[in-house]
Each structure stands twice: as C-alpha cells, then as structure tokens.
Amino acid sequence: MSSRKRSGKEQGGKQSTGPWRVHFFRRHPHDDPYESVPARDFLDGCPTKVSAMMVAVARAVAEAPPPTFSGGGKWEAMHGKMGGIYEIRVDGPDRHHYRLFCLLERAGADLGLGGPSLVLVTGLDKPFQTKLSDRDYDEVLELVAESRKRAPRSVLR
Numbered sequence: 001m002s003s004r005k006r007s008g009k010e011q012g013g014k015q016s017t018g019p020w021r022v023h024f025f026r027r028h029p030h031d032d033p034y035e036s037v038p039a040r041d042f043l044d045g046c047p048t049k050v051s052a053m054m055v056a057v058a059r060a061v062a063e064a065p066p067p068t069f070s071g072g073g074k075w076e077a078m079h080g081k082m083g084g085i086y087e088i089r090v091d092g093p094d095r096h097h098y099r100l101f102c103l104l105e106r107a108g109a110d111l112g113l114g115g116p117s118l119v120l121v122t123g124l125d126k127p128f129q130t131k132l133s134d135r136d137y138d139e140v141l142e143l144v145a146e147s148r149k150r151a152p153r154s155v156l157r
Helices: 038-045 048-063 134-148
Strands: 006-009 015-017 021-024 075-077 086-091 097-105 117-126
Touching (some): 038 048, 038 097, 048 086, 097 134, 117 134
Antiparallel strands (some): 075 086, 086 097, 097 117
16 A cells, blocks of 8 residues: 555545646547647647646646645636536736646546646637637547547556
C-alpha cells in the first residue's frame, strides 16, 4: 500500500491517493490521422501568462486532489449538457476569457492512465462579456465523447 496521504473517494467507495495524474487528451488516429492534442494546441495559442496560469491551476487541482479542490473561481464544474466536464477559467489581456475543458477520470487505473487522472481535453476563448455558442459547446462535447469511447484512453505520453 502506498505511503502517500489518502484523500478523496474513488467510485465504489474506494479511497484514492493524491496527487492525481495530469494528461493531455490525444485524438486517436482513427478520428484524426494527425493525432492532434487539442488542449496543448489551445495552450500554445494562449498568451504566455494565461497558459502558465492554466497549467498552474491544473497542477493545483491534481495535487489537492480534485474532490477536495475549492477552485477559487478558476476551477468550475459545468452544468446542463456540459455536466461531468470541468473548466479552468482564466482572464487574459483586455479581460479576454480563456477556458480549458477537463475530465476527471477517477477510475484512471482501469483506463490505462496509471491512476486517478485529470485529462485536459480542449480549450476555447471569448471576448469580454460574450458567451460561447451552443456549437462551441457541441464541439467540446464531441471531443469529450471521443476521449471517453476508448479504453485505454488516448492521451499524450
């Protein structure tokens, strides 16, 4: 048994140990012959400070681990049709909003992730005081569904 501190609950009542792992979702060659990594591509296109803050939040969530991380407005559970997805929220220059969409894989050991994991799926940005469209959210949901349809999960290693 691991000597690491126990925290959080696994599905089925099992305890999980922290910290969780962090992975980037990688598109499978059957879905994208280039095997793109949407979250990494998104972060590469963000202003440096925004990208650094998003990575720092992801690390903090993984270290907490997620079931106990409070978020402080930077980590939010989504609702409605986006339920089961989490977002890292960071504001950039000119109050431009950046969102990184994530999944919690509590049963990550069973999914080839090596243990409970935070999977960074994709990101979107939007101008101040605007909303993302239903089409934007549908594109996120398509990538989430693609991520969840394979075991082991397709992630950047």
